[in-house]
Amino acid sequence: MPLDLTLQILTSGLLLGGLYALLAVGLTLIFGVLRVVNFAHAEFMMLGMFGAYWLWALWGIDPYLSIFIVVPGVFLLGVLTDRLVIQRSIGAPEVTVVFATLGVSIFLQNAALTAWSADIRSVTTPYGSAVVELGSVRISVPMLVSFVVALAFATGLWLFLNRTMFGKAIQAVAQNRDAAALMGIDVGRVYLVTYSVAVAAAGAMGVLIAPLFSVYPRVGLSYIVTVFVIVVLGGLGSVVGAVIAALLVGVIESVVGFLLGTAWAELAYFLVFLAVLVVRPQGLLGRRGAEVYQ
Amino acid sequence: MSLLEIEGLRVSYGDMLALDDVALEVGAEETVTVLGANAAGKTTLLRALSGLVPTQEGSIVFDGEAIDGLPPHDRVERGLVQVPEGRMVFPFLNVEDNLRLGAYGKRAREELEATFDRVLTLFPRLAERRAQLAGSLSGGEQQMLALGRGLMARPRLLMLDEPSLGLAPRLVSEVMERVAAIRADRVTVLIVEQNVAQTLRLADRGYVLENGRLALSGTAEELAASDEVRRAYLGM
Amino acid sequence: MLKRSRLLLLLALLAALALVVAACAEDEAAEEPDEDTDDEVIDDEDEADDDDDEAATGDVDAITVGALFPQSGDLAFGAADALEGVEVAVEMFNERGEHGVEVELVTADAPDPSGGTAGVRQLITQDGVDAVIGTYASAIASAAVPAAERLDTLYVETTAFAEAITDGPQNVLRTTISSGDLGAYASDFILTGLADELDVAEDDMRVAVVYTDDEFGTSIADAALDRFADSGAELVVEESYPAATTSDLSSVLLQIQQTEPHAVVHVAQVPDGVLFWRQAQQLDVNMPAVVGAGGGYGQVEFAEPLGENADGIFNIVPPTSGSINVDSLSDEAQGLLADMQEKLDEKGYEQGNYTDWAFMGTWVFLNEVVPNAASADVDGFIDAAQGVAVDPLDSITGFGFEFAGPDADNAGQNILANPVVQQWQGGELVVTYPEELAVSEFVNVPLPDWDERDEEIQELEDEEEDE
């Protein structure tokens, strides 16, 4: 394979991985802290996309501006979801923990379908197809932007978790909820903030990819399953692991897709996913103990 | 006036009764111990006091105010602090972070640096291991950390759940010495222990729980002299 | 536990009973359907009472037809056009009254395959219809047609393209094309008309086929691939992907870039269609010609986000009055079209592609098949259908009608249903091939390279900045 082509394939894969990372980091954080697998995660991305679309379609607001309106909106929706559903499912029987977010996902998807129909909509921006050329490698500008934002978010989150008192409180809750409560940490508030920030990140991703991808109620499906794979590979609960795994999966998808075809790439990573779950449930990059389900 | 007053406390998990009609009192600057066999309800009592398990009946009054319905962090804010059984340090955070998290509440945070220095003086080992992950400490060190972390919250009433659990005899004595030091610092202490003899030497008064009910109470001397206690817990 | 064993015993009994009853019921079932249908018709339609007796003797004077389309669920919105087409056809037929046949229309909802089966049963056994007209969605039709076959009833398919519909069932007349025809026609066009225009010999053509892994994508691609395999053209890329879960097509595009095909057949939905073109531009993948086959490529939602970049992209579809040059149709057909449009206006309906196909299919069935049927049952209709011969220029859709015989592989298929080639020009789809139906010339053949277009865009951006 010529070098140019190889570089282009790797770059495309990395950029794609960047998109996944923004979803994966939030999903893994929710699991790590709340021990809840958020099946509704990609629906918040979908809502972010719709937010960007409508602000653009109705008032011509550019997605890179509307992100400052949409993300707080999605954050509030996260607060609402957390209050109404998530907090009530914590400590409940397993069936509640698993199916409550699945129910939220079904609800949001179809509420969007009801409100906005199954029509497929696209945001058109002058930079939608803009490209930066790095030697012979071409990098889509919106992809690059979301890639940078994803990495910045992941880095910021990492710094927040490790450098601030509240971040450490979040870690404390993840490591031992009861002990954290006994330190005077308001566990409910930690849950609320974690969940809402994570889904707001998903909403941000929705806005960022709006210039590239079409918007429709079921768009979340294209991502959620891949992101599950990533989060498990990276080790449920591990932010750093999620980022690395996201980039890895992006590259694998791109390379296998080029060599073998898209359909088989999908099959391949599901098999890897199963194998990892069975052989090393803490993930390829996760630390031992994180997989213990409490 | 008592710092803590409990009356008619009842806790159950599902249809299983864990505590039934428990009444107990802790005066200011007193050290009180709760004795009892495994699963007699001692840990449940402390968890109920901290708000980690809901109570079905009865009242908990702390410093003249009913705190029954308050969430755990509000109770900590009022100075009702617990060092839980099994230490429960945050294994993937370092010693310093563990300690600082102890002072997470608003009241404690105001004096964080001063308390921090004092705790490190009290537990020099922790000062040496400041940057080490808590999970990598030995059992004794983890217990010291848990105690220190509890002190960081500037407790008015410090509840200790089995602080000597699983420690070597030498360490047990060390822990007890620290508890005595804490007590000398005019902190009120409510201690749950299996190590009955040492605890009774430390405590002013004590209660004995049996199957979730209060079976006996009295001064430490009375309890230590009680045949029942001696036979059941001292193995004599 | 005593009670449990008792319950178990009862259940075993119940199971046994159920099986026995099932076996008994089956004995009766063989003769039941016909009786059922007749009873219902007599019960339900007082007016038709006498006519129905006569029908047994020969000519059909009155029939009931059922229209089966998704009226709820995700597909309802798109399917509304089709149902309206059927409705208008029936109304106009009754108003004209040329053949002395009275037609009653009943409708049923079919949101999904199992709904399709249920709808067919409802129409045939409850409403006593003599034929069912459907269905808009292929998967639903694939379930509904066998269900009607089981009840010995004719199924007229006006709008669904799935191959399977005319691949086996003996009770079907499909008035529209099958998806295989779309694929085959795409290949034919690439190898002939397009090759000419690109000035490449057929045997030198390099082609790529990229498609979604759904029924629509695979059946079209299979037919196209078959046709290419028989030709001298070289297939350089064949790639399928799941439309619902694909968020990146760069690997496909890079393969195309490497192999430089002259033409790409792309069967897509809207989101992946848009993504394909946006990424092609980003990756600077140049394709001289891209031929879509309905689906995403046929919709405004596809072209709009691409703006000028859509100009010159091909799309293969069955023609409609809206896309062809209607002036070339026969006067009769033009009159019919005008009447239909008047009727649509009257009822406040919009005319869409599916309106045309459903209208014309129903119209042909009512005017050419029903009056010539010896009896109002599946045999009578299928026999009568053999005599149908409608010229393409006598149809408002621009394709004619003639049905494959019962012995053919594709029994019941309208073998005159030929697609046309459209091109996106200025945000609209216009027929550019074959010439007799074309309303416009080819543009952008071959498609300009991206760097040439980038300049245009750059200029545009500069202008915006100036403002």
Add this chain to the structure above:
Amino acid sequence: MLGIEHVTVDFDGLRAVDDVSFEVAEGQVVGLIGPNGAGKTTLFNVVSGLVIPTRGRVRLAGEDVARLGPAERSRRGLGRTFQVVKPFGGLSVLDNVVVGALTRGQRVGEARETAAGILTRLGLERFATTTARSLPLALRKRLEVARALSTGARLLLLDEIMGGLNPTEVNETLDLLESLRAEGLTFLVIEHNMHAIMRVAEHVVVINQGVRIAEGTPEEVTQHPEVVAAYLGEPHESA
């Protein structure tokens, strides 16, 4: 009957059991004592197969059972109770015991009879239809014993079954142990109630901090200075 040979267990770098060896002869009642957290329960988990030791071996009736899981060990005659009781909360008391009887290979009907018999013997028959979850703690401990017996075990590991019982109940339990022992069963017993241990155990093993610190008759070990220190933290003076 049971041989524990150089068993060591590490949990995440912490040594819970450190090179412990001892034997339990057939028909014996051996007491295993030590302060809370000494590693007694971990040792039980090693013997019953729930924890794989880092090093060392367990022999059951002469057979090395290292490769066998808990179920297989149970089927070789090993029964146990749990210190933190683990009833099948949603099942009735009778059904809890039926599960054990079934693994002996009995049919459901037989198993129910066996279970009912065991409940009667342990004085639990009144609670047969009660949901296990709603039993008081003392009775749940007894249910643990009933369940362990139901498998037809020859060697029973009893983990603090007398904790929280009143003196009368303790005596009843001790009587039961003695009668079972008379039938040829072997016991390894963890108990805090020294009085009870003194009465039933002929041999006592003391561990502390995962290390075996003494072994002998109950009288011997209670005099052992290291044992006294382990329990009371310092040389015993006041009593």
Add this chain to the structure above:
Amino acid sequence: MSGATPSTARRAVRAVGLVLLLALLLAVPALLDSAYWLDLAVMVLVWAALASAWNISAGYAGGLSLGHAAFFGVGAYTAVLLFNELGVSPWLGMLVGAVLAGLLGALLGVITFRLKGPFFVLATLAFGFVVHILAVNWRGLTRGAAGLTLPFDGGPQNMLFADLSTYWYVGLGLVALVLGVSLWIERSRLGYYLVALREDEDAARSLGVRVVGCKVIAAAISAALTAVAGTFYATFIQYIDPASTTQFELSVQIALVAIVGGMGTALGPLLGAVIVIPLGEVLRASLGGGPALAVYGLLLVVIVLTAPNGLIAGLRRVGRRVGVATGVVR
């Protein structure tokens, strides 16, 4: 033991109730004078069987599977392919499908028995996707998304009936089979073991319960019964494609029906099907597909949050109250 034996009055009520129910069930085709409703009734039976079969591995053994559509698909595809390619009667194809699905279920059981909570759920989800991707892409066998039509080669010997009411009776037989197996499991050795494992795995193992064996057998039985329902569905609809047989959404709905009704009981999933399927149909007919599914989602959330034991638990409470009020129950 006086409380264990039901009173005579109670038994009499039970017996009368059962006979009435049986009569009612047999009379359904006559009562439902509409193909539409009878059709729906048959679908209720399909879902009752599916939810019941799911319940065997999820309710009794505690493994919340989100991949059961895979087994449904195996049952449907095996029977249809055997009939279309080799002319094997679907009655036989049903057995082959059940065996295949059973083996597949056992395989899944072997690789997932150690996984807990969300890890198990995600593993079954991935497994479901693997089967779905194969159904879509192994086009040589399955014809991919184009799906397979079961030609109407009528006659009971091919499990194809012109008459709808016959499907109802066969469906009743199917439900009776699954319910029978459920009840048998409940009172058999396996049932005791499964519930013991669900309640406390360590305790069960220490009593000699073999974890792998039990979980694998439960998974296999559950998968095989799901496949049987798949075959029945295929002969009923006569058309199958990946979207209607192996899709993730189908797995979710199977679980949803069982959860709404009540997991871990033999009758709960049946109740779930009787409520959820007609409700879904009515909602869809009156509100349209999107809103109906939105209500579905809300229903799922509300049920798992407020009544994780399902509606059957509530029904039982009401039943007991009525019983007490009428003096039938002491």
